Amino acid sequence: MKYIYADNGATTRMSDAAVAAMLPFLQDCYGNPSSLHSVGQKAAEALVKARETVARCLNADPKEITFTSGGSEADNQAILTAAALGRKKGKTHIISTTIEHHAVLHTLNKLAKEGFEVTLLPVTPGTGLVTAEQVRDAIRDDTCLVSVMFANNEIGTIEPVKEIAAVCKEKKVLFHTDAVQAVGHVKVDVKDLGADFLALSGHKFHGPKGVGALYCRRGILLQSLIEGGAQERGKRAGTENLAAIVGMAAALEESVKNLDETARRTTAVRDRLIKGLRAVGHCVLNGDRENRLPGNVNYCFEGIEGESLLLLLDDRGVAASSGSACTSGSLDPSHVLLAIGRPHEIAHGSLRLSIDETVTEEDADYIVEQVKEVVGYLRNMSPVWRDLKSGKTAFITEE
Amino acid sequence: MALYSEKVMDHFRNPRNVGVIEDADGVGEVGNAKCGDIMKFYIKVDDDVVTDIKFETFGCGSAIASASMATELIKGQPVSEVLTLTNKAVVEALDGLPPHKIHCSVLAEEVIKAALKDYYDRHGIAYDPELFPDDHDCETCEL
Numbered sequence: 001m002k003y004i005y006a007d008n009g010a011t012t013r014m015s016d017a018a019v020a021a022m023l024p025f026l027q028d029c030y031g032n033p034s035s036l037h038s039v040g041q042k043a044a045e046a047l048v049k050a051r052e053t054v055a056r057c058l059n060a061d062p063k064e065i066t067f068t069s070g071g072s073e074a075d076n077q078a079i080l081t082a083a084a085l086g087r088k089k090g091k092t093h094i095i096s097t098t099i100e101h102h103a104v105l106h107t108l109n110k111l112a113k114e115g116f117e118v119t120l121l122p123v124t125p126g127t128g129l130v131t132a133e134q135v136r137d138a139i140r141d142d143t144c145l146v147s148v149m150f151a152n153n154e155i156g157t158i159e160p161v162k163e164i165a166a167v168c169k170e171k172k173v174l175f176h177t178d179a180v181q182a183v184g185h186v187k188v189d190v191k192d193l194g195a196d197f198l199a200l201s202g203h204k205f206h207g208p209k210g211v212g213a214l215y216c217r218r219g220i221l222l223q224s225l226i227e228g229g230a231q232e233r234g235k236r237a238g239t240e241n242l243a244a245i246v247g248m249a250a251a252l253e254e255s256v257k258n259l260d261e262t263a264r265r266t267t268a269v270r271d272r273l274i275k276g277l278r279a280v281g282h283c284v285l286n287g288d289r290e291n292r293l294p295g296n297v298n299y300c301f302e303g304i305e306g307e308s309l310l311l312l313l314d315d316r317g318v319a320a321s322s323g324s325a326c327t328s329g330s331l332d333p334s335h336v337l338l339a340i341g342r343p344h345e346i347a348h349g350s351l352r353l354s355i356d357e358t359v360t361e362e363d364a365d366y367i368v369e370q371v372k373e374v375v376g377y378l379r380n381m382s383p384v385w386r387d388l389k390s391g392k393t394a395f396i397t398e399e
Numbered sequence: 400m401a402l403y404s405e406k407v408m409d410h411f412r413n414p415r416n417v418g419v420i421e422d423a424d425g426v427g428e429v430g431n432a433k434c435g436d437i438m439k440f441y442i443k444v445d446d447d448v449v450t451d452i453k454f455e456t457f458g459c460g461s462a463i464a465s466a467s468m469a470t471e472l473i474k475g476q477p478v479s480e481v482l483t484l485t486n487k488a489v490v491e492a493l494d495g496l497p498p499h500k501i502h503c504s505v506l507a508e509e510v511i512k513a514a515l516k517d518y519y520d521r522h523g524i525a526y527d528p529e530l531f532p533d534d535h536d537c538e539t540c541e542l
Contacts, residue, residue: 303457304457305435305436305457305458305459305462306459307459307460308411308458308459308460308462308463311408311411311460312412315412324435324459325434325435326435326458326459326460326461326500333435343433344432344433344434344435345432345433348432348435380417381414381417381418381455381456381463382437382455382456382457383428383437383438383439383455383456383457384432384437384457385457386419386455
């Protein structure tokens with residue numbers, strides 16, 4: 001049976017280039033980059049090269065790149081660094097948004113418990129966009145950090161981070177962006193962007209899991225989260241995960257090299273999915289139609305619940321994800337869907353398809369067909385759908 | 400998927416007794432769309448025996464499976480037996496549910512009781528109100 005992986009927002013398959021780059025560092029070149037002997041120095045050279053590659057892909061200086069265990073650690077380190085710097089100056093106000101990843105939101109919750117005041121900007125209903133004006137209005141004399149994600153992981157909305165960075169620069173407030181979903185998929189140039197911190201994760205662009213990086217603009221003293229050895233210029237102790245770092249660099253280099261072509265192809269298939277799924281009826285697209293990640297499709301289907309949709313799609317060879325409570329392991333559906341104004345009733349019926357360039361137009365048509373059938377089947381056994389159809393309750397979405 | 404037992408997946412993929420009974424003797428509905436789970440049961444009762452049962456469910460895989468299994472456990476049983484059915488029996492019959500899905504089996508127990516209560520009410524049959532505690536306790540949904 002056909003199996004179409006449409007959950008690249010969760011993780012991706014490693015590219016051949018990334019695997020090939022990693023393999024030597026698992027056995028032949030196993031040295032510790034901190035060792036003085038030649039095996040170690042070979043490893044140290046590879047580490048330098050990987051850092052240069054990642055820096056070049058982002059238009060950063062290698063000294064501005066710190067390797068981490070992933071996007072979450074990078075987000076944590078950026079935010080905690082800015083908070084520590086702020087506290088020293090008596091600035092304990094942080095601005096972010098309601099649709100950030102938990103790596104950001106939970107770190108902010110922790111800081112709130114430690115006396116920081118956190119303002120979470122509301123986003124535009126439906127699209128999830130925030131504006132630079134909102135940020136400008138929220139900045140106070142005691143604001144030490146603005147953290148706005150580059151692109152949202154669930155609804156794919158690309159935020160106006162360049163404009164936001166400009167406001168932050170003007171107001172002399174540090175700006176962090178969680179670019180985990182953006183790097184390798186859309187153009188990310190830290191100089192052009194003007195961010196002070198930027199977090200990325202290797203496995204979101206066909207690199208390995210368990211590795212990421214934090215860009216920290218030169219001149220900002222990064223605070224270490226893990227104390228120990230002097231690795232990463234003393235900003236992240238622990239023997240480097242060299243194979244993963246090298247694999248990530250190879251994956252990023254390839255993704256950035258092919259970015260325009262990949263984005264063009266993926267966007268075309270994405271648009272075919274968006275159009276095709278609309279025909280299912282009584283559904284609504286989540287996220288901005290234009291400012292959107294090339295591979296992201298996210299719909300709420302009225303009258304059904306997302307987990308059963310996912311399980312049945314999996315049976316039919318389509319791997320996807322959902323923001324329903326049942327898939328999040330909590331009582332509430334996705335905080336992002338609620339933040340863009342979707343009522344609980346339809347937020348439970350969400351479907352995210354995150355495709356890469358291997359998904360063809362034919363695959364898209366297959367996915368649409370399967371979703372149509374499964375949604376129809378589930379609606380047929382849904383008392384909510386019965387009430388909607390009979391007019392007992394009112395539809396939230398348009399036919 | 401390893402999330403659920405084979406039994407759960409079987410009842411989810413091939414739910415038994417799905418549908419509506421237009422001239423039901425009792426109808427029960429529990430849960431709400433806000434929480435993401437709704438079960439609705441329709442029963443026919445003859446000579447104090449549940450002779451037919453149909454269900455509708457809005458919910459996750461384990462909600463559909465729990466409802467399906469509950470209908471199988473009940474069909475053909477005397478009302479007195481049906482009243483003693485617990486969520487635990489549903490869980491056991493399904494070879495277990497993940498901890499955060501136990502509330503689905505609770506909904507199944509509650510919807511059966513709600514349908515029976517409706518049957519008693521419609522037919523003017525006296526019953527002990529303690530058999531039917533009030534509303535669904537949302538605490539059971541908490542992790």
